[in-house]
Amino acid sequence: MQHILINRQEILKLYRPIKAQAHKGTQGHALVIGGSYGKIGSIILASKASLRSGCGLVTAFIPKCGYTSVQTSFPEAMVITDKMEEYISKIEFDITPNAIAIGMGMGQHEATQKAFWEFLKNNDKPLLIDADGINILSKNKELFDFVPEQAILTPHKKELQRLIGDWNSEEEKIERTAELTESKKWVIVIKGAPTQIISNKAIYTNSTGNQALATAGSGDTLSGIIVGLLAQGYKPEEAAILGVYIHGLTADIGSKSLGYHAFIASDSIENLGKAFLSLDEKL
Numbered sequence: 001m002q003h004i005l006i007n008r009q010e011i012l013k014l015y016r017p018i019k020a021q022a023h024k025g026t027q028g029h030a031l032v033i034g035g036s037y038g039k040i041g042s043i044i045l046a047s048k049a050s051l052r053s054g055c056g057l058v059t060a061f062i063p064k065c066g067y068t069s070v071q072t073s074f075p076e077a078m079v080i081t082d083k084m085e086e087y088i089s090k091i092e093f094d095i096t097p098n099a100i101a102i103g104m105g106m107g108q109h110e111a112t113q114k115a116f117w118e119f120l121k122n123n124d125k126p127l128l129i130d131a132d133g134i135n136i137l138s139k140n141k142e143l144f145d146f147v148p149e150q151a152i153l154t155p156h157k158k159e160l161q162r163l164i165g166d167w168n169s170e171e172e173k174i175e176r177t178a179e180l181t182e183s184k185k186w187v188i189v190i191k192g193a194p195t196q197i198i199s200n201k202a203i204y205t206n207s208t209g210n211q212a213l214a215t216a217g218s219g220d221t222l223s224g225i226i227v228g229l230l231a232q233g234y235k236p237e238e239a240a241i242l243g244v245y246i247h248g249l250t251a252d253i254g255s256k257s258l259g260y261h262a263f264i265a266s267d268s269i270e271n272l273g274k275a276f277l278s279l280d281e282k283l
């Protein structure tokens with residue numbers, strides 16, 4: 001397996017500045033699906049992060065109870081609601097997104113699991129699966145066959161354990177994740193310190209980020225950044241690599257003034273501008 005360090009030099013090979021002639025219609029439309037009663041914030045963070053990563057439009061698909069909070073806290077987002085108040089029961093939409101992220105804050109209600117299954121069967125868009133999307137997959141391994149090649153999965157340690165079972169060493173963890181990646185042709189982002197991405201017989205280790213990210217919603221924000229890049233047409237592996245690097249940079253930049261204690265996931269979103277600008281700087 002090839003080992004690659006994700007550093008500025010590697011990132012500049014794949015980062016594309018936004019063209020002067022761009023408009024919201026050319027920048028891509030991200031759809032963020034998830035949330036449940038008490039966890040609508042995850043979708044606010046993810047959808048904000050996607051728009052602040054350069055995509056042109058974002059739609060949030062959430063249960064009804066989240067409608068006012070998303071529209072109020074983030075007026076730039078469009079919202080489609082499920083017919084149920086507190087959880088997602090059927091994923092239907094009349095838009096044509098360029099990429100979809102699903103699972104953040106979604107919960108695992110029986111009806112949500114069914115809706116997720118139906119969604120997987122019908123979806124043909126570039127896809128990121130996080131949090132409860134991964135948890136539902138882990139409980140129903142027969143669903144693996146409906147997850148398309150090139151899907152990005154973003155488990156943290158516990159979610160990865162649910163997905164592949166426990167491991168006895170770091171080597172075994174990487175080996176088993178690589179086997180899964182290889183057999184399904186997925187891109188797996190193993191979140192942690194550092195985050196590692198396994199894709200197409202290579203392992204990419206990120207060089208940005210710090211303990212400021214050890215805070216609620218950091219992963220939801222990362223999912224939003226990656227789906228925003230996917231919607232702009234980055235290939236899944238590129239979107240995962242660039243997304244993880246930029247997410248880490250927001251913490252490296254933000255923690256200089258906030259420190260590690262006070263930094264929260266919204267500060268990642270606040271610092272996305274500086275993070276992207278740093279890629280345009282000539283060093």
Ligand SMILES: NC(=O)C1=CN([C@@H]2O[C@H](COP(=O)(O)OP(=O)(O)OC[C@H]3O[C@@H](n4cnc5c(N)ncnc54)[C@H](O)[C@@H]3O)[C@@H](O)[C@H]2O)[C@@H](O)CC1
Nearest residue numbers: 039040041042104105106131132156157158192216217220
């Ligand atoms: N504001 C919101 O709406 C939030 C919603 N969230 C959602 O809440 C749901 C539950 O997610 P959780 O991840 O909290 O629950 P999980 O039960 O999946 O994971 C939490 C456990 O994993 C452990 N863990 C996580 N990362 C680890 C690492 N790198 N190394 C070792 N252990 C690690 C934690 O210590 C904890 O015991 C998800 O759907 C998530 O998206 C969370 O993102 C928190 C914020």
Ligand SMILES: Nc1ncnc2c1ncn2[C@@H]1O[C@H](COP(=O)(O)OP(=O)(O)O)[C@@H](O)[C@H]1O
Nearest residue numbers: 156191192193210211213214216217218219220
């Ligand atoms: N000590 C750390 N150093 C670097 N990155 C970290 C650290 N702790 C957490 N992170 C990052 O923060 C994110 C946490 O994701 P996750 O656990 O899914 O959060 P949540 O579900 O609350 O949104 C991951 O991207 C992870 O790599």
Ligand SMILES: [Mg+2]
Nearest residue numbers: 131156219220
């Ligand atoms: Mg998470």
